[in-house]
Amino acid sequence: MDVKNPIANPLIVLREEFDDWAILFDPDTGNAFGLNPTGVFIWKLLDGRHGTDAIVNRLREEADDVPEDAGEHARQFIESLEKQGLVGYEVQP
């Protein structure tokens, strides 16, 4: 079965501004999207080598008090990035 891992669009700039907060900047449109610290953490793992489950596991390893439904939230977050063209999928055999 093919496994689709999310991968960040390399054209998008992750601009970490204050503490762990950041914006994603799309130079082609000039649009910017705000990211909270969890969003930044996830974005950095969108390297095509981590599936959503692996990302959530890493999140649980790194942070305390990760809620039960974090997996669903992470999935929705990645889907919303995909809809905006900020994330694609690399197919791995």
Add this chain to the structure above:
Amino acid sequence: MRLMRTPKKMDIDITNRCNLRCRYCYHFESSGDAGGDLPAAEWLRFFEELNRCAVTEVTLAGGEPFIREDLKEIIEGIVRNRMRFQILSNGTLIDDDMAVFLAATKRCNYVQVSIDGSMPESHDVMRGKGSFAKALQGLMTLRRHGVHAAVRVTIHRKNVHDLEGIARLLLEDIGILSFGTNSAGAMGLCRKNAEMVQLTTQERVTAMETLLRLTKKYNGRINAMAGPLAEAKGWLEMEQARLEGRESMPNRGHLTGCGCYRQHLAVRADGAITPCTMLSHIELGRINRDDLGEIWRDHDELRTLRERHLIPLSRFSFCEGCPYVNYCTGNCPGLSHTLVGEVNHPSPDACLRKFLADGGRLPDRALLG
């Protein structure tokens, strides 16, 4: 106040050369006018560092950016390094080929063209014969190819009575959305030609009234960060605060005149990194030699500038007894340095008390619209 990890934007003098010699050019004979141009390879290397620093936007100025034969190569470097850009230009060297190229990059926020008159007389008198026609042609070329063209009008003694005509030309005949205004400041060549160029107090009054009236007429399609229109709005606000006997106004009463070095840095054409194009005498380092992020976060000169806003205006003998002291920002530090030799001082150029003492009169508040 929290500081971003890296600058968001860079203002780059990409060249020290220009095909014109405008009588009020702030660049030539200022400390920004230093050394020769760097080869494109140096800029391309620097853009890679900007990419690593997640800088998102670059302003190319000069001199005249379009004089560089390798400008396309430089812009390709900006695009490759995930940034957008804008160009400040006199407009006279823009041709179809360049406009097509700019449009194709899809990264150009705008090209700002200087148009100072509604007719050749009021533009060419300061910028040189034939420059009005060429600037207009440049503006139209950009528009024809879908490049967003912004216009800046610099107000001086020879066009202050042509403002109505300029607004009609730009907003009605050509149909641009809006334009910006400024006035010839006391920097660079303008200092040398001050008599001919800089508005007298009475002309300043005329400019303020006319611009407020036109801004109202054209529903806010005229704007300004400095110069008579910005002063008129700012000073009316200060006067209102005084009349109401307000204790203070937010972010006023200290040297809060400009905080641009919290958002961006500048680079001179010779590669020196400076806090701002108006403060180009302060060298913070050099591109491709010093680490931009370290300069941004740790340079003593920047720290000092960023603490400027803590200095109360009441500390200066210049402001002693001024009824506006709690409502004033002390204005631009670059102009202050040029005029009184100190960065940490209020600038006399945009001082309301001085303007009134010189016989100036504030416009009617009703003009604010």
